[in-house]
Amino acid sequence: MGRLSNTWSLAKVSWSVLKKDRELLWMPVLSFLASAVVIVVVIGLTFVTLSTESTHDQTTMEFNPAMIVVYVLAAMVLGVIAVFFNGALVAGAHERLTGGDPTVRSAIGRAFARIGGLVPWAIITTTVGLVLQALRDRAGWLGRIVTHMLEMAWEVVTFLTVPAIVIDNVGAIEGLKRSASLLRNTWGENIAARVGFGLLGFVLIIPAAVVAGLFIASGWTVLMAIGIIAAAAWVAVVMVVLTALNAVFQTALYLYATTGMPPTGFEQAPLEQTFVHK
Incomplete structure (x- = not known):
């Protein structure tokens, strides 16, 4: 319970910081929209390729080298989009935590400066993800467990x-x-805090699942549609907020780990319990 209480405290402090600059919530939204465009383009290219090769056998279509290249490039572009807007979020959070007043333009501008x-x-990081995914797809149950552990270790090591x-x-x-180096030279409950943020997201999504389930159980088409749309909208909002909160937490944790002092807004936060120096 102490771990969950610590995570909840960090989430509340992160939210109090984020409330001062709610425009930063646009970063995950813009990231989603840009990613959606890439995905739509890839789906379109796939459809065109399948249509033009409709006279070929299924094996030829599945292993089309050109489409494999397209998928890999798309994964890279999606990775760049995700990292860029995460960088913009961190830039905005850093500006706020050091006494500034960030805007969408200033945050994106700083991300461009760090391109x-x-x-x-x-x-x-996308290449590592693709390699781990390929290994997981070809491994047995033990191999999948190992690759999941490697993936978690990579996320922890690269968190900052x-x-x-x-x-x-x-x-x-x-x-x-x-x-x-920060992970090696310090220890604490940063992993527990990250897991806690994931659990927090799961808890916040439960109401959406319950509402959707009740509306679907009604058997009325209109209510089913309303329930599904409302649940999807709620899940999207939760994901956007948690993404922004995670970036604020990342930034605060990095500042604390490198300076030993809690940043503005986190003076009363339990950062010392999250990242305790040896």
């Missing part, structure tokens, strides 16, 4: 990479080294 570090990092790139203006490799 030389963010894009290479997006390519690196984007803040390092954005705040200290370093490259992707140096940002990764700093993130790993």
Whole structure:
């Protein structure tokens, strides 16, 4: 219960910071919209390819080398989009936590200024993700467990990479080294806090699932549609807010880990319990 209480306290403090700059919530929205465009384009290319090769056998269509290249490139672009807007969120959070008043323009502008570090990092982390996914798809149950553990370890080690790139203006490799160094030189409950944010999201999504279930159980088409739409909208809002909260937490944690002092707005937050120095 102590871990969950700690996470809830951090979430509340992060929200109190985010409330001062709610326009930063546009970052996850813009990221989603940009990603949706890429996905639609890929689906369109896939449809066109399947249509033009309709006279070929199924095996040929499934292993079309050109489409494999398209899928890999699309994954890279999606990775760049995700990392870029995460960087913009971190930039906005950093500006607020250091006494500034960020805007969407200032946050995106700073992310663009760090594009030389963010894009290479997006390519690196996307490549690692694709490799782990390929291994998981070809592995047995034990292999899947191992790859999941490797994926979790990678996420923990790289958790502070984007803040390092954005705040200290370093490259992707140096940002990764700093993130790993902070993990190696400190210990605490940062992992528990991250899991806690995930649990918080799960708890917040439960009402949407209940409402959707009740409306679907009614058997009325109109109510079913309303329930599904309302649930989807609620889940989208939860995801947007949690993404922004996570970026605020990332930024605050990086500032605390590198300076030893809680940033503005986190003076009363239990950061010392989240990332305790050895």
